[in-house]
Amino acid sequence: MKKVVILGGGVGGTIVANLLAKKLRPEEAEITVVDKTGKHVYQPGFVYVAFEHKKPEKLVRDERRLLRKRVKLVLGEAVKIDAEGKQVHLADGTVLDYDRLVVALGARLTPDELPGYKEAAHHFYSLEGSMELRKSLEAFQGGKIVVTVASVPYKCPPAPSEAACQLDYYFTKRGIRDKVDIHFLSPLSRVFPLEPVNPVVEQVFAKHHIRSTIFFNAESVDPEKRIVNSIEGESIPYDLLIMVPPHRGAKVVEESGLGDRGGWLPTDKFTLRTKAHADIFALGDCTDVPVSKSGAAAHFQAKVIAESIVADLRGEPATARYDGHVMCYCDAGYHKGISMSFDYEHPPVPPPLGLKDWMGKRFLNRVYWMLVPAGRV
Amino acid sequence: MILDARGSFCPGPLMELIRGIKQAKVGEELEVWSSDQGSKKDIPFWIQKAGHQLLGVVEEQGYARFIVKKLK
Numbered sequence: 001m002k003k004v005v006i007l008g009g010g011v012g013g014t015i016v017a018n019l020l021a022k023k024l025r026p027e028e029a030e031i032t033v034v035d036k037t038g039k040h041v042y043q044p045g046f047v048y049v050a051f052e053h054k055k056p057e058k059l060v061r062d063e064r065r066l067l068r069k070r071v072k073l074v075l076g077e078a079v080k081i082d083a084e085g086k087q088v089h090l091a092d093g094t095v096l097d098y099d100r101l102v103v104a105l106g107a108r109l110t111p112d113e114l115p116g117y118k119e120a121a122h123h124f125y126s127l128e129g130s131m132e133l134r135k136s137l138e139a140f141q142g143g144k145i146v147v148t149v150a151s152v153p154y155k156c157p158p159a160p161s162e163a164a165c166q167l168d169y170y171f172t173k174r175g176i177r178d179k180v181d182i183h184f185l186s187p188l189s190r191v192f193p194l195e196p197v198n199p200v201v202e203q204v205f206a207k208h209h210i211r212s213t214i215f216f217n218a219e220s221v222d223p224e225k226r227i228v229n230s231i232e233g234e235s236i237p238y239d240l241l242i243m244v245p246p247h248r249g250a251k252v253v254e255e256s257g258l259g260d261r262g263g264w265l266p267t268d269k270f271t272l273r274t275k276a277h278a279d280i281f282a283l284g285d286c287t288d289v290p291v292s293k294s295g296a297a298a299h300f301q302a303k304v305i306a307e308s309i310v311a312d313l314r315g316e317p318a319t320a321r322y323d324g325h326v327m328c329y330c331d332a333g334y335h336k337g338i339s340m341s342f343d344y345e346h347p348p349v350p351p352p353l354g355l356k357d358w359m360g361k362r363f364l365n366r367v368y369w370m371l372v373p374a375g376r377v
Numbered sequence: 378m379i380l381d382a383r384g385s386f387c388p389g390p391l392m393e394l395i396r397g398i399k400q401a402k403v404g405e406e407l408e409v410w411s412s413d414q415g416s417k418k419d420i421p422f423w424i425q426k427a428g429h430q431l432l433g434v435v436e437e438q439g440y441a442r443f444i445v446k447k448l449k
């Protein structure tokens with residue numbers, strides 16, 4: 001029997017596994033997911049842990065319960081991918097053979113890469129980070145908050161500007177907004193990464209008195225002087241620093257010699273096969289595919305990979321292609337949101353800001369568990 | 378160092394360049410390839426702001442090569 005091994009039980013890996021279990025007959029293939037925690041985490045909810053009162057446990061479910069019964073779940077950390085020998089090695093010594101491998105290991109947060117980061121910065125890119133940020137916000141009585149990113153690329157490109165809006169809303173609700181100066185530093189030539197959406201975000205920032213500086217790429221943080229310095233030569237002071245941590249690709253990819261300079265796995269942007277090995281597919285945050293690192297991208301990519309693997313195993317031509325589709329919702333506070341949808345050929349159309357997309361985001365937060373991991377949508 | 382960012386929308390190519398500059402040594406030349414029109418504005422603008430040198434922009438079929446020298 002053929003063997004499909006999927007590394008990572010996050011958004012991408014779980015959907016691929018469930019779609020394969022639906023499409024392939026049990027005697028056609030054995031499907032195995034390897035995950036180091038066995039927990040599936042809904043990361044878009046981190047923002048609500050930090051800025052609202054979302055309970056952290058609501059964002060975590062057992063991966064086993066999200067996978068179809070016939071999918072085998074192995075708890076363990078992948079430590080080596082042997083592409084020539086078609087094997088994956090786990091930390092406990094287990095070795096798994098595969099006919100097709102799917103790499104869905106997500107991005108790795110690497111706080112050590114920016115001097116001063118660990119001592120100084122707060123973030124909302126992990127559950128623990130979000131809970132700590134909430135405590136610091138609760139203790140904050142006034143002063144200057146800087147919101148920025150440690151480096152590019154990072155997952156969910158709109159998240160930092162979403163956080164700036166959430167901060168404004170948070171302190172407005174607490175009645176001390178006039179005591180808080182919010183300063184947003186963007187690494188790029190504008191506040192929002194996607195050009196067509198930028199004017200909408202700039203308007204929101206202007207309306208809510210969120211200051212911004214462009215072309216600020218952090219080089220170091222000085223925790224004692226409370227200053228963040230950029231490679232462009234600017235230094236900006238803060239009282240509270242909220243900074244998206246540096247990201248790299250998966251460690252096992254890097255250590256197996258399969259990653260690029262940033263540890264991202266070089267992957268064909270249409271077929272989602274890795275450039276060096278046609279029997280290894282990759283999706284989601286761990287690849288170098290030139291789209292926003294987002295759950296939505298992983299979701300759409302999963303369908304292409306599942307179809308391609310079915311075709312491969314049945315000896316049919318694999319024709320499915322990923323078109324670069326990404327779609328996301330941002331919550332701007334005050335019950336307003338924006339959504340954007342784009343692909344390789346079509347940039348996003350500037351969206352109106354309103355209640356509808358705010359509700360869209362809230363709705364997705366609720367129905368995610370039922371619809372997304374199972375591959376129902 | 379060649380950074381091939383063809384096929385990625387703005388700001389992808391600029392992000393590649395920033396990443397490249399961070400890793401390069403002072404005096405090193407980098408080339409970033411972009412098929413996105415927005416790069417023609419973004420990339421020279423950033424290079425100036427960051428204090429590096431744009432040695433040239435070469436138009437190729439369907440993309441442009443930006444040649445940059447890291448100055449500091």
Ligand SMILES: Cc1cc2nc3c(=O)[nH]c(=O)nc-3n(C[C@H](O)[C@H](O)[C@H](O)COP(=O)(O)OP(=O)(O)OC[C@H]3O[C@@H](n4cnc5c(N)ncnc54)[C@H](O)[C@@H]3O)c2cc1C
Pocket residue numbers: 007008009010011012013034035036037038039040041042043044045046047076077078079104105106107124125126155156159250252283284285286293294295296297298327328329
């Ligand atoms: C604050 C925030 C807000 C976001 N908002 C949105 C949003 O609104 N919309 C959107 O689409 N996306 C959003 N995202 C991004 C989204 O969460 C990710 O893009 C998505 O989770 C990527 O899926 P993935 O399958 O690639 O990786 P992940 O979901 O991160 O899963 C990777 C899995 O691999 C496992 N793993 C890692 N290394 C190993 C190893 N060596 N061995 C075994 N297992 C391993 C991990 O435990 C994890 O389960 C947001 C992210 C953050 C941080």
